[in-house]
Amino acid sequence: MIDGIKWFDRQFSFDLPVWMYPNIVARVRGTPARAEDLVRALPREILTRRDGDKWSIQEHVGHLLDLETLGMRRLDEFSAGRESLSSADLENRKTWEANHNARAIAEILTALRSARSEFVQRLESFDDAFIQRTSIHPRLQKPIRVLDLAFFIAEHDDHHLAHISALIRQFREK
Numbered sequence: 001m002i003d004g005i006k007w008f009d010r011q012f013s014f015d016l017p018v019w020m021y022p023n024i025v026a027r028v029r030g031t032p033a034r035a036e037d038l039v040r041a042l043p044r045e046i047l048t049r050r051d052g053d054k055w056s057i058q059e060h061v062g063h064l065l066d067l068e069t070l071g072m073r074r075l076d077e078f079s080a081g082r083e084s085l086s087s088a089d090l091e092n093r094k095t096w097e098a099n100h101n102a103r104a105i106a107e108i109l110t111a112l113r114s115a116r117s118e119f120v121q122r123l124e125s126f127d128d129a130f131i132q133r134t135s136i137h138p139r140l141q142k143p144i145r146v147l148d149l150a151f152f153i154a155e156h157d158d159h160h161l162a163h164i165s166a167l168i169r170q171f172r173e174k
Helices: 018-039 057-066 068-079 093-098 105-125 146-173
Strands: 134-137 142-145
Touching: 018 057, 018 105, 018 146, 057 068, 057 093, 057 105, 057 146, 068 105, 068 134, 068 146, 134 146, 142 146
Parallel strands: none
Antiparallel strands: 134 142
16 A cells, blocks of 8 residues: 655645535545444454554544544634634644543544534535635645635545554554
8 A cells, every 4th residue: 555645744735616615525524434434343452552652543533533623713713804723733732642542432433423513514504705715724824715624624534544544454464
């Protein structure tokens, strides 16, 4: 399998047409189900196993949950007409400190599904004018639309789901 690129090395061109918005929202909505599909049959020792100092499968799922508050905050910032969006914690302290491996995976998945449902409900409530509002993304230092934020989140979700899949393959081979 081809190795993916590091998330912080990714480049983005935010040029999707507005008509793609429902497709992007569908991707964002589907993340909890796709995560559950990947992990539901895995034993706890695989879910919580780390590859060196890298996150376990369960910690990757927890990380997606941890970022839900940032997505909601950024939607609030678009609503408020802020020029710049809030920065993410680039060290991911919330995930490192959350001790996701001590929790049950079902609990993390339920919380992710609930938080993501609320996020998607907000995305679905916006009109065409709102989804085209722009604000500066702090790390990328370029203007993004609400549409682009949803795309960015979908891509980030897929990045972690791909890591989960790779870990599953790696740990099954050992």
